[in-house]
Amino acid sequence: MSPEVETRSLAMEQPLYAGTEMAREAQGTLKKLGEALLGEAFVGNLLRYGVFASIAVCAIGAVLFLADYGFAGNVQPMIQYSARPAFPHSVAALGRGIAAFNPMALSALGLLLLVALRVFQVLLAAVTYVVRKNYKFAYISLFVFAVLMSSLFLGKAGG
Amino acid sequence: MLPAVFFGVVLLFSVAAGILGAILGLGGGVILVPFLALVMGLNIHYAIGASLVSVIATSSGAAAVYVRSKISNLKVGLFLSMATTVGAISGAYLAGIIPDRVLFIIFGVVLAYSALAMFRKRKTELPVGVVADRTSEYLELSDSYHDPALGRYVEYKVTGALPGLGLMYVAGAASGLLGIGSGILKVPAMDLVMRLPMKVSSATSNFMIGITAAASAAVYFLRGDINPFIAAPVAIGVLGGAMAGTHFLHNFTSSGIRTFFVVILVLVSLQMLLKGVGVAFY
Numbered sequence: 547m548s549p550e551v552e553t554r555s556l557a558m559e560q561p562l563y564a565g566t567e568m569a570r571e572a573q574g575t576l577k578k579l580g581e582a583l584l585g586e587a588f589v590g591n592l593l594r595y596g597v598f599a600s601i602a603v604c605a606i607g608a609v610l611f612l613a614d615y616g617f618a619g620n621v622q623p624m625i626q627y628s629a630r631p632a633f634p635h636s637v638a639a640l641g642r643g644i645a646a647f648n649p650m651a652l653s654a655l656g657l658l659l660l661v662a663l664r665v666f667q668v669l670l671a672a673v674t675y676v677v678r679k680n681y682k683f684a685y686i687s688l689f690v691f692a693v694l695m696s697s698l699f700l701g702k703a704g705g
Numbered sequence: 706m707l708p709a710v711f712f713g714v715v716l717l718f719s720v721a722a723g724i725l726g727a728i729l730g731l732g733g734g735v736i737l738v739p740f741l742a743l744v745m746g747l748n749i750h751y752a753i754g755a756s757l758v759s760v761i762a763t764s765s766g767a768a769a770v771y772v773r774s775k776i777s778n779l780k781v782g783l784f785l786s787m788a789t790t791v792g793a794i795s796g797a798y799l800a801g802i803i804p805d806r807v808l809f810i811i812f813g814v815v816l817a818y819s820a821l822a823m824f825r826k827r828k829t830e831l832p833v834g835v836v837a838d839r840t841s842e843y844l845e846l847s848d849s850y851h852d853p854a855l856g857r858y859v860e861y862k863v864t865g866a867l868p869g870l871g872l873m874y875v876a877g878a879a880s881g882l883l884g885i886g887s888g889i890l891k892v893p894a895m896d897l898v899m900r901l902p903m904k905v906s907s908a909t910s911n912f913m914i915g916i917t918a919a920a921s922a923a924v925y926f927l928r929g930d931i932n933p934f935i936a937a938p939v940a941i942g943v944l945g946g947a948m949a950g951t952h953f954l955h956n957f958t959s960s961g962i963r964t965f966f967v968v969i970l971v972l973v974s975l976q977m978l979l980k981g982v983g984v985a986f987y
Contacts, residue, residue, distance in 0.1 A: 597765045601944050608712070608937040616709035624708055624934045627748030635929035653933040657940055658926070660761055664919040671783060682844060686783050690916065693790040697920045700794060 592670070596663045604656025610649035665694045708934075715745065716938040722759065723946020727767040728954050729966050730910030732760025732886030732918065733943055735973050747935065753883065754930035757918050759943040760886035764915025766947030767908070776850045776954070777908035778901070781863060784844060785873045785895075785909075786916045789887075792877020793920035799878060808882060810981030816974035819893035824967045826896070830959050831859060835900045840866035850905060853955040861905065865898040872898060881921050886914030889973060892966060903959035907966075911947075 615624075633650050634640040640658070643651025672687035718740055722733035734756035741752035771777040837847050846863040876890040888910045895906035925931055954962075 593765070594769045597769065597944070601762075601941055604937050605941055607933070608941070611934070612709050612712060616712070617707055619708075621706045621708040621711040625711070625745075625747055625751065625932065627750060629929075631929045631932065633929075633933050635926060635931070650933045653937045654931075657758055657931065657933065657936055660758075660765060660940065661919050661922045663765065664761060664915045668783070668786075668916060671779070683780060683783060686787060690783060690786045690790055693787070693794065694916070694920055697790070697794050698923045700924075 593663065593667055596666075597660065600656050600659035600663060602656070603659060604653050607649045607652030607654075607656060611653065614649070665691070668694060711745070712934075712938045715741070715935065716942040719759065719939045719942025720946035720949075723763055723766065723943035723948075724950035724953065725946075726759075726763040726888070726943065727911065727947040727950025728907070728957065728962060729888070729969065730892045730907030730914075731888035731969070732756070732763045732914045734760055734883075734885035735889050735969065737939065737943075738885070739976070741935070741939075750928075750930045751932045751935050753885075754925050754932065755936045755939045756885060757922055757925055758931060758936040759939045760888075760918040761915050761922065762940045762943040763947040764886065764911055764913075764918070766944045767911040767951050768915060770948070770951040771908035771911055771954075774851075775848070776904055777912045778846065778848050778863075778905055779912070780844060780848075781846050781895075781899070781901070782909045782912040782916075784846065784866070785869060785891075786913055788870045788873035789877035789880065789891075789913060789917040790920045792874040792879075793881040793917050795874075796878035796881020797921060797924050799882065806981050806983070808981075809977045812879065813974050813977030813979075813981055816889065816970050816977060819890075819897070820967050820970035820974055822897050823893055823963055823970065827960055827964045827967065829963075830855070831902055832861065832900045835862045835864055837862040838864045838866055848905075850902070852902075852904065852959075854958045859902055861902050862900075864900050869894055869899045877917055877920070880914075880917045881924075886918050888914045889970065893970070896963070903963050904954060907954065907962060 634643045634648075634654055640651055640654055644655060668687055668691045672684055672691055675681070675684040675687055719733070719737070722736045722740075725731070725736060726733040734753075737759050738749075738752045738756045741747045741755060742749050747755075768777065772779055841847060841863040844866070846866065847861065848863075849858050849860040851857070852859050872894040873891065876887040876894065879885060879890060880887045891910040891913060892906050895901045895909060896903055899906075901909070922931075957965075
């Protein structure tokens with residue numbers, strides 16, 4: 547067949563199948579999106595980016611602190627153990643510190659985000675197992691998550 | 706010392722601890738606590754608080770790589786974490802009851818025994834003749850991974866699931882008591898009792914220690930034991946080191962890692978035993 551005839555016949559064929567083809571493609575993309583959201587690649591990436599973000603927050607706080615106090619005076623007062631420390635050690639104090647733009651509070655926030663991310667990872671695993679209908683491990687993951695959450699409340703009560 | 710210098714020194718050492726931790730399945734606590742308390746002269750509370758942070762950082766840095774590359778066994782890790790988390794909470798409460806010296810002696814003995822058992826296995830590259838037990842079959846824990854040092858896929862079975870669970874409770878309690886991730890107890894338990902390949906034990910331990918430490922972290926934070934000025938360089942350094950360290954695991958052989966681990970076990974065991982009989986370095 548000559549090239550012009552070829553192109554014309556292709557052009558004639560397209561309108562007939564375009565609708566279904568596009569619909570099929572859309573369905574395929576949605577399915578891939580759904581799989582991607584709950585797939586291991588997404589969870590793995592979420593954790594990686596979350597870790598980077600948390601440590602970045604921590605590092606920014608540290609750099610800001612060092613910019614102010616890094617080269618003046620002794621390190622002793624900053625590392626001296628005290629029963630009533632100057633740095634935040636409650637969520638309320640942390641909130642106040644962040645609001646006051648305290649760099650140490652920002653650093654502490656980054657560290658806590660790192661911890662929270664691990665807890666969140668377990669919850670995410672539970673959800674993934676439920677979706678994949680692996681109920682044995684959904685229960686196992688939920689159990690671990692429950693114990694982790696209860697440590698928070700027990701910690702508050704005891705500490 | 707200038708604060709910036711302190712920060713830099715701690716940061717550098719933490720990178721080394723992170724690399725080591727990622728390869729051996731430890732959180733770096735066993736190396737960091739002596740360093741922070743002895744060399745940097747920090748109060749033990751702050752050393753342990755920072756160590757806890759380092760465990761979480763090592764775990765976060767290493768686990769992302771290991772879980773994706775399927776070297777760590779996620780199912781085994783989650784299953785065993787049921788026991789470590791409960792243990793961690795118990796440990797925090799038990800801290801007030803059992804005398805410290807008794808604890809150090811117990812741990813010293815356990816670590817010494819682990820060192821001996823792993824030393825005997827040091828030439829063994831991969832476990833042979835492992836038959837999955839009922840629990841492992843039920844939970845379908847057995848898996849396979851690609852070992853670049855051997856250049857092939859390794860299929861393995863899991864056994865001793867319930868004894869492993871019991872040991873993990875103890876490891877968790879150690880974590881709650883001492884603020885460590887107790888990879889130092891988890892790796893031998895998985896290697897010797899559950900008969901997992903060494904690299905899988907190490908990688909799975911890396912995944913688990915983060916979860917265990919997270920269970921204790923809230924308590925330590927609220928007690929004011931986590932000083933951000935100390936914990937920040939530790940976290941940053943260890944994270945960087947752990948991510949770099951994951952790439953080295955590929956190239957080591959399992960027997961190489963095991964031998965390395967035995968050396969660390971012996972050192973820590975000696976330290977614990979000495980503390981138990983009253984010779985305190987920190």
